[in-house]
Ligand code: ADP
């Protein structure tokens with residue numbers, strides 16, 4: 001075969017292979033966009049595990065009419081304009097790939113209105129050239145994205161979808177993780193017309209513990225030990241399971257600048273800190289680390305599950321020390337001290 005440039009839709013479908021694995025990955029990308037757009041409320045509607053419909057509505061900034069077509073194009077982003085921007089990234093997005101990828105493997109419509117516009121507009125991409133059509137629509141300030149018939153044109157992918165229930169569970173689990181780090185956001189999640197989750201905004205420790213109880217169960221929230229330490233540009237906050245609690249807690253979440261990451265460094269620090277205190281082998285934790293974005297590389301993997309710290313040892317030792325001193329102070333703290 002002669003060398004040819006791929007038509008846009010095919011190029012996007014290939015890119016979609018990396019970021020759009022299943023309905024939950026679509027929800028992740030779209031909700032992250034809503035968060036990047038400064039939304040305070042995000043409503044998620046799912047039908048048939050997301051294979052029929054994924055609808056995300058937000059009250060964020062909206063997209064101006066003349067940028068709608070660009071929003072659906074590949075490598076088009078409002079979040080990064082230079083290498084310097086990329087090295088100091090705080091937004092979830094920066095690749096400019098999600099909307100283009102998702103719309104190449106579904107029937108996607110994007111409806112949006114900015115605060116300045118008196119009317120809303122709707123955009124969708126058609127055909128192998130992914131030419132974008134823009135038509136008038138009704139919508140309050142913010143955006144709605146409808147993703148209908150995911151993978152309808154990529155049957156090999158569609159075949160990999162599990163049952164509606166399983167796919168919905170993946171969505172629900174992902175939302176729990178983001179709900180813990182974005183406690184300021186009002187989220188709702190419904191499935192087949194039924195409201196399944198309602199996370200009301202939490203603005204105090206007490207309200208946060210209520211959200212923690214919703215996500216990880218009351219036993220963990222009731223006993224959780226608060227962590228909050230700022231030192232030399234590193235800020236660690238969150239909650240730890242009480243070392244005397246016997247309950248197995250399936251809650252091991254570590255966020256870096258608001259992004260959930262898999263990182264062995266924090267697991268190691270947690271285990272080391274708990275070792276002298278008792279039996280619990282895998283204590284539950286929700287830990288959020290904030291640091292100068294120049295100190296961490298998030299552009300390691302397309303799905304952004306991993307990060308690289310420039311000073312990994314230093315970060316590890318900081319976390320370990322904070323956890324050790326939180327645990328050292330609690331000798332007298334009885335179980336069940338947070339009746340939320
Ligand atoms: P990225 O998030 O990496 O920039 P996306 O393909 O996810 O790439 O989105 C492309 C662009 O569309 C974003 O940079 C943003 O400007 C705009 N956008 C997407 N979703 C929303 C939304 N819910 N509200 C406002 N703007 C959005």
Ligand code: MG
Nearest residue numbers: 029033093098
């Ligand atoms: Mg994005």
